[in-house]
Amino acid sequence: MLIPLANEPRDYAWGSTSLLADLEGREPADHPEAEVWFGDHPGDPAETWDGRTLDRWIADDGAASGIDGPLPYLLKLLAAASALSIQAHPSKAQAEAGFAREEAAGIPRDAAERTYRDDNHKPELIVALSETFRALAGLRELDATRRLIAALGPGAAPLAERLAEPDASLSAVIGWLLSDGADVARDVIAAAVAGESDEFAAELELARTLDAGFSGDPGIVVALLMNLVTLRRGEGLFVPAGVLHAYLDGLGVELMAASDNVLRGGLTPKQVDASELVSVLDPTPGVPPVIHARTLGRGIRQYDVPVEDFALLAVTAAADGVDVTLAGPAIAVATDGAPEVAGLASGSASVLVPGAAVLVTPDEGGLRVTGEGELFIALPGR
Structure with a gap:
């Protein structure tokens, strides 16, 4: 099945009034538009075609299409007009320990002083959609x-x-x-x-x-103390556990493990717990982990990352179709043109304009991408 997904942009102060609007071909917004979440994360699940949230749809109907639980990843469009907070994310073991500690202390999960909102790690990958995307990543x-x-x-x-x-x-x-x-x-x-x-x-x-x-x-x-990085369109930046980073400005596709655990290190009015940040921080200096996509086949490129939670493909449509094999539940979002996507098993088709997304259920086995344009596909890692 192909399940159309939609969500409203989150209005964080660092968001842009124009980047998402330009992508989608509409007038600039009168307020910041920072992120659009395409996933089933309970913090802001996407909405399906029938009005249910994606987490509810998966709980009700996902098993029949081969989805056996929550998605291991969260896909976003991110539009930054100014700097996000400097931050790092815990490892899986650190997240489990921190979450258990705060649960035992009785700190509400939505409390401002809460650090560990779940027990998962949060490695992440961002790929530039704007001509340049600036970030701070890792220690120089x-x-x-x-x-x-x-x-x-x-x-x-x-x-x-x-x-x-x-x-x-x-x-x-x-x-x-x-x-x-x-x-x-x-x-x-x-x-x-x-x-x-x-x-x-x-x-x-x-x-x-x-x-x-x-x-x-x-x-x-x-x-x-950090590396200043300028990504060109199509270049990616991978941020593993413990690596200090902050996105500065630009439009990108962001893919991460399904988590909301953030340890902040400044440039924010939110809580900065210096001792906890230092406890998860990887202090090793080095060059930033910039990633260039690897060609898998005609029109298909992959951003290789060393995690099992997610994988990211970039697909350029072709008039005679590009077949993309997918293992597991996938989410495709268009970023250019108007590619038509059709399930390999059902033939069910949908045209995606920039900013539009669909969930591709595992029983489809993949997509055929026809026409002109570009899309990014998130799926579980291997």
Whole structure:
């Protein structure tokens, strides 16, 4: 079966009034549109053609089509006009322990002070749909960060001293900045706002932008320790457990394990639990994990990620049809043109305009994609 899905954009403050509207060919919204969720996550399940939410449809009718439980992934369209919070996500074991601890403490799952809202991990992949998509991802190599902080002069001296230690721990530095380093952070931010550096001009310009929106936030200094990444259309960024990241601006397709566990590290009015963030943080510096799609066949590309929760395909339609074999329940969302999708088993067909999505049940075995356009397909990993 092909089950049409729809959902309303979530109006987070960092959302864009125009990115989703431009994708869908409509007038800009009068409020931020940040994310559209296509999945059965109870936080905001998609709606099916008959008015039921997708989680309800799967509970009622999914078994008859080969779906034996909740989807292991959540697919989104994400439209950022300004920075999301700096954050990291726990591993599966950390999520299970944290969730059990907060359940035992009797903290309501929707409470502002709640950190672990479920017992799952949340690795995630984002693929740029806009011509550029900027993000912070992972911690920069330490020698480069030392050069950046040194370029800021005396105002950043206390931070430079901590980073200069031979056994400098980035997780310890981040924990200090977020818990006890507010005064130092303000001085570093002031130095960054006024600073100049040919090597780190983009990073300093970002600091100025962030300070305009989050004045004095220690997360701005955390951002100076991170890799600044610019994705081109079609490039992906994979964020595993423990990796610090923040999306800055652009439109993308985001796919993640079905979880809502977030440990924040600044650039947000929400709770920042520095000690818990540090406990899940992977402090290993390195290059950001940018992913280029691998060609599987004519018109079919795959973004390879090392998790079993999800896989992501990008499909370019063809006039004579492209057959895509799918194992397990899949969700397809169109991002360009008007491709027609038809179930391989039933022949049931639907034309998808940009922003429209369908659930493809396992008994179809896959899709034939005809016409012109592009779509992304989320499915369980192998």
